[in-house]
Amino acid sequence: MDWTDLIDAAFDVAGNSNKDNRDAALRTVEANVAPDERPVASTAGRHPDHFRKGVLVLTTHRLLYLKDGKPPVPVPLEAVTDATVTRTRINGEVLLVVALTGSHRFEDVVKAEVFAEQLRAAARLARQASRKALDAPAPAGSGGELLDQLERLAALHTAGALTDEEFTRAKQRLIG
Structure with missing residues (x-):
């Protein structure tokens, strides 16, 4: 379709x-x-x-x-x-x-x-895909990709889809 x-x-x-x-x-x-x-x-x-x-x-x-x-x-x-x-x-x-x-x-x-x-x-x-993405190690890529991923995490956190702990853990994985 x-x-x-x-x-x-x-x-x-x-x-x-x-x-x-x-x-x-x-x-x-x-x-x-x-x-x-x-x-x-x-x-x-x-x-x-x-x-x-x-x-x-x-x-x-x-x-x-x-x-x-x-x-x-x-x-x-x-x-x-x-x-x-x-x-x-x-x-x-x-x-x-x-x-x-x-x-x-x-x-x-x-x-x-x-x-x-x-x-x-x-x-x-x-939600399952989002959780898997948060638990996966960050792929090596350009700074623009990292910024996009961080902005998406921040939006999920602001919307309440991620707890403070989940947001912090995912952000640390992305930054390294």
């Missing part, structure tokens, strides 16, 4: 046949993906602040909410601590994503249970 297939499938589920919206969503995703980021799943849902449905895109790195060409609402998978689904008469299936960066509510989500399970599995894999 590539990015185009993922966006098309989500827009089909949302019942949105507007080609301009699809193209804008695809451009937004492609402009913001990391080199090793891959598509995982997508569905349609509505943010409580919007009347029409948007697209929920799950990647190997994050969850994105896309709507009408607006900047995506990203949720890093490493920060996701829980994803639950409830059902209400008014809002249909409600997906609540709890992350260290805040909680996010999406209403009228299509196949919410399946998507929530995919989200939980992807978040588990992202």
Whole structure:
């Protein structure tokens, strides 16, 4: 599955046949993906602040909410601590994503249970990969790479994904 297939499938589920919206969503995703980021799943849902449905895109790195060409609402998978689904008469299936960066509510989500399970599995894999990266010895490389790795560690620490002890240990491994 590539990015185009993922966006098309989500827009089909949302019942949105507007080609301009699809193209804008695809451009937004492609402009913001990391080199090793891959598509995982997508569905349609509505943010409580919007009347029409948007697209929920799950990647190997994050969850994105896309709507009408607006900047995506990203949720890093490493920060996701829980994803639950409830059902209400008014809002249909409600997906609540709890992350260290805040909680996010999406209403009228299509196949919410399946998507929530995919989200939980992807978040588990992202956290495992992050922990393995922290325990691995630092590769020899340029100073720019070291600075990038230190900035990423600092961001994880600030978001609460790393404890003070984990942050200090990982920083010492990188610096040597």
